[in-house]
Amino acid sequence: xxxxxxxxxxxxxxxxxxxxxxxxxxxxxxxxxxxxxxxxxxxxxxxxxxxxxxxxxxxxxxxxxxxxxxxxxxxxxxxxxxxxxxxxxxxxxxxxxxxxxxxxxxxxxxxxxxxxxxxxxxxxxxxxxxxxxxxxxxxxxxxxxxxxxxxxxxxxxxxxxxxxxxxxxxxx
Numbered sequence: 001x002x003x004x005x006x007x008x009x010x011x012x013x014x015x016x017x018x019x020x021x022x023x024x025x026x027x028x029x030x031x032x033x034x035x036x037x038x039x040x041x042x043x044x045x046x047x048x049x050x051x052x053x054x055x056x057x058x059x060x061x062x063x064x065x066x067x068x069x070x071x072x073x074x075x076x077x078x079x080x081x082x083x084x085x086x087x088x089x090x091x092x093x094x095x096x097x098x099x100x101x102x103x104x105x106x107x108x109x110x111x112x113x114x115x116x117x118x119x120x121x122x123x124x125x126x127x128x129x130x131x132x133x134x135x136x137x138x139x140x141x142x143x144x145x146x147x148x149x150x151x152x153x154x155x156x157x158x159x160x161x162x163x164x165x166x167x168x169x170x171x172x
Contacts, residue, residue: 010150010153013149013150013153014146014147014149014150015146017142017145017146017149017150018142018143018145018146019142020142020145021141021142021143021144021145021146022138022139022141022142023130023131023142024109024138024141024142024145025135025137025138025141026130026131026138027124027125027128028100028108028109028112030124030127030128030129031100031112031120031121031124032097032100032101034120034123034124034127035093035096035097035100035117035120036097038093038120039090039093039094039097042086042089042090042093043090045086046061046083046086046087046090049061049064049083049086052064061083061087064080064083065080065083065084065087066080067080068080068083069081069084096115096117099111099115100112100115105137109141
């Protein structure tokens with residue numbers, strides 16, 4: 001009876017982890033779309049400041065930021081700091097997007113996992129729309145995650161059984 005229950009649990013566990021694994025490419029795609037949208041918005045805002053810099057500071061955004069920050073008026077200083085943060089954000093978003101949109105899928109997954117922006121991931125998760133993409137990368141990711149998780153579960157159970165078996169033999 002225990003073997004039957006364990007078999008059913010294994011199948012459910014495999015199915016659940018497979019479905020979650022298949023969702024990873026979809027989550028990555030929606031994350032990239034959200035990131036690209038934020039980059040486009042930040043670029044749009046920065047372009048407006050670059051236009052002002054073009055008209056009044058010989059096209060130098062850095063000169064404009066410096067003059068704003070050197071001003072005595074608090075609101076102008078704050079505007080300079082805002083423009084500077086916006087410029088840094090555009091660079092960060094562009095760099096991050098370039099990192100995770102590698103041509104190689106495995107490299108893209110690696111970059112996605114290790115360089116995940118928590119704020120963007122949270123926003124993506126809040127509006128995540130599940131889909132089952134019928135593409136090789138999604139199926140391979142799901143199968144790899146499911147098989148890996150099942151093997152990890154079996155290794156953990158085997159380790160626990162051996163630990164209890166060793167303790168039982170020690171007590172006898």
